[in-house]
Amino acid sequence: MPETRFTKDHEWVRLEGGIATIGITDHAQEALGDVVFVELPDPGREIEAGESVAVVESVKAASDVYAPLTGRVVENNQAIVDEPALVNREATTGGWFFRMQPADPAAFAALLDEAAYKALLETE
Amino acid sequence: MPDTITSETAAAGPLPPRTVPLDLLHRALGGRMVPFAGWSLPVQYGAGVLAEHLHCRAAAGAALFDVSHMGQASLHGSGAAAALEALVPGDILGLRPGRQRYTVLTNPDGGIIDDLMVAALAPDRLFLVVNASRREVDLPHIAAHLPAGVTLERHDDRVLLALQGPGAAAVMARLGPVAAALPFMGFGAVRIGGTDCLVSRSGYTGEDGFEISAPDAQADHLARLLLEQPEVKPAGLGARDSLRLEAGLCLYGNDIDDRTTPVAAGLAWVIGRRRRDDWGFPGGTVLREQLQHGTDMVRVGIRPDGRAPARAPTAIVGEDGAPAGHITSGGFAPSLNAPVAMGYVRRDLAAPGTRVGLQVRGRSLPACVVPLPFVPHRFAR
Numbered sequence: 420m421p422e423t424r425f426t427k428d429h430e431w432v433r434l435e436g437g438i439a440t441i442g443i444t445d446h447a448q449e450a451l452g453d454v455v456f457v458e459l460p461d462p463g464r465e466i467e468a469g470e471s472v473a474v475v476e477s478v479k480a481a482s483d484v485y486a487p488l489t490g491r492v493v494e495n496n497q498a499i500v501d502e503p504a505l506v507n508r509e510a511t512t513g514g515w516f517f518r519m520q521p522a523d524p525a526a527f528a529a530l531l532d533e534a535a536y537k538a539l540l541e542t543e
Numbered sequence: 544m545p546d547t548i549t550s551e552t553a554a555a556g557p558l559p560p561r562t563v564p565l566d567l568l569h570r571a572l573g574g575r576m577v578p579f580a581g582w583s584l585p586v587q588y589g590a591g592v593l594a595e596h597l598h599c600r601a602a603a604g605a606a607l608f609d610v611s612h613m614g615q616a617s618l619h620g621s622g623a624a625a626a627l628e629a630l631v632p633g634d635i636l637g638l639r640p641g642r643q644r645y646t647v648l649t650n651p652d653g654g655i656i657d658d659l660m661v662a663a664l665a666p667d668r669l670f671l672v673v674n675a676s677r678r679e680v681d682l683p684h685i686a687a688h689l690p691a692g693v694t695l696e697r698h699d700d701r702v703l704l705a706l707q708g709p710g711a712a713a714v715m716a717r718l719g720p721v722a723a724a725l726p727f728m729g730f731g732a733v734r735i736g737g738t739d740c741l742v743s744r745s746g747y748t749g750e751d752g753f754e755i756s757a758p759d760a761q762a763d764h765l766a767r768l769l770l771e772q773p774e775v776k777p778a779g780l781g782a783r784d785s786l787r788l789e790a791g792l793c794l795y796g797n798d799i800d801d802r803t804t805p806v807a808a809g810l811a812w813v814i815g816r817r818r819r820d821d822w823g824f825p826g827g828t829v830l831r832e833q834l835q836h837g838t839d840m841v842r843v844g845i846r847p848d849g850r851a852p853a854r855a856p857t858a859i860v861g862e863d864g865a866p867a868g869h870i871t872s873g874g875f876a877p878s879l880n881a882p883v884a885m886g887y888v889r890r891d892l893a894a895p896g897t898r899v900g901l902q903v904r905g906r907s908l909p910a911c912v913v914p915l916p917f918v919p920h921r922f923a924r
Contacts, residue, residue, distance in 0.1 A: 452592055
């Protein structure tokens with residue numbers, strides 16, 4: 420059973436079989452509006468937690484997507500490059516951004532759980 | 544007066560944005576309210592910016608924008624046109640009743656204090672629409688330069704609605720036939736659904752359309768009547784911005800300001816033919832000089848080769864990597880399904896077809912200088 424955690428930057432992180440899949444939350448896509456462009460990190464790239472690694476642009480603004488964990492990128496989602504609107508339509512499923520192998524899988528547990536993320540949304 | 548307002552604001556902290564008379568209607572329609580130029584306005588409704596934008600360009604479509612944040616005023620009295628003409632390069636004395644003209648207020652350096660619409664209601668009565676962000680600059684500036692007998696009256700008690708799109712004329716033919724008969728940049732009093740309005744055939748989208756000024760008290764009735772029409776859907780500031788960018792129209796504060804001149808901005812056509820006899824307006828000699836010798840920087844259209852939008856103030860470089868200018872408005876053009884931008888570049892790089900680079904996130908994205916507008920205007924003829 421994969422577990423999903425969240426960041427304060429409105430990203431979701433799903434850990435399954437030692438690989439983390441990262442995307443933006445439904446709240447984030449709603450706030451951004453129509454997504455028209457994404458730029459993703461290439462597989463093989465070593466990334467550090469907190470580093471800006473992807474870009475998502477809506478008609479209104481450009482936003483950074485940060486690495487939630489330190490590790491290595493193993494895959495990115497060309498489907499959202501070809502069709503950015505998928506990020507709006509399927510933010511937490513088909514609209515994922517990239518997959519990574521965390522250097523320290525235990526760091527995943529330090530991310531926000533669903534209750535903590537919901538609490539964060541209520542303070543915004 | 545603006546200085547006083549600034550110091551009061553500084554002492555008390557930022558003022559909350561003002562609400563427009565249609566605030567409740569916007570919220571009821573699902574508008575996402577954002578602060579803009581001191582006002583709370585919908586950036587989009589439920590349909591989203593892309594859909595609202597495309598509806599405004601769709602066959603038989605018409606988008607309704609609330610632009611009540613803009614400043615409305617009238618100048619009246621004998622000599623009103625001559626008084627305004629002393630502040631702008633446009634031919635205001637030659638503006639016949641029932642006609643509107645786009646012009647700019649200039650400073651002594653030829654810089655643009657604001658761009659505005661001026662319509663003639665009668666020989667001694669002009670109707671003005673100025674930018675929201677500049678209304679507290681423009682109106683005191685104009686008032687300070689009026690001779691005895693000419694007065695400036697603010698119309699802070701009126702809303703301004705923009706009905707824009709290929710379907711706008713059919714809506715007006717049904718609700719206010721007098722407006723539907725106006726030519727492009729025509730202006731007149733029109734009764735719409737029992738409300739006495741002032742209507743111009745103009746807009747900020749590149750489409751045919753109307754701007755409708757009405758008293759606050761009738762705003763809700765009028766807006767609902769327009770929204771009931773099958774062609775009409777509400778649209779917010781987001782679509783307004785992407786539409787005007789595709790149409791190559793300047794946004795004050797981005798593409799033009801008090802350090803850019805009409806010549807550099809590609810707006811030299813606002814200098815009336817008769818005004819070129821004596822250049823008798825603020826900055827006139829500067830603009831004459833610039834028209835003869837050109838300006839160092841000029842406003843151009845830019846198309847990035849790729850999909851990444853380049854937003855203001857992205858730096859522009861030449862093919863040799865040397866600094867060439869910067870983007871002043873940039874984003875995604877829904878009608879072209881591609882990014883577009885406007886900006887100022889060195890004169891030697893301003894010819895359409897010139898290759899440039901856009902410095903986005905540490906890389907130089909290839910792009911091309913192109914003619915404006917990006918989407919052809921479809922004004923009424």
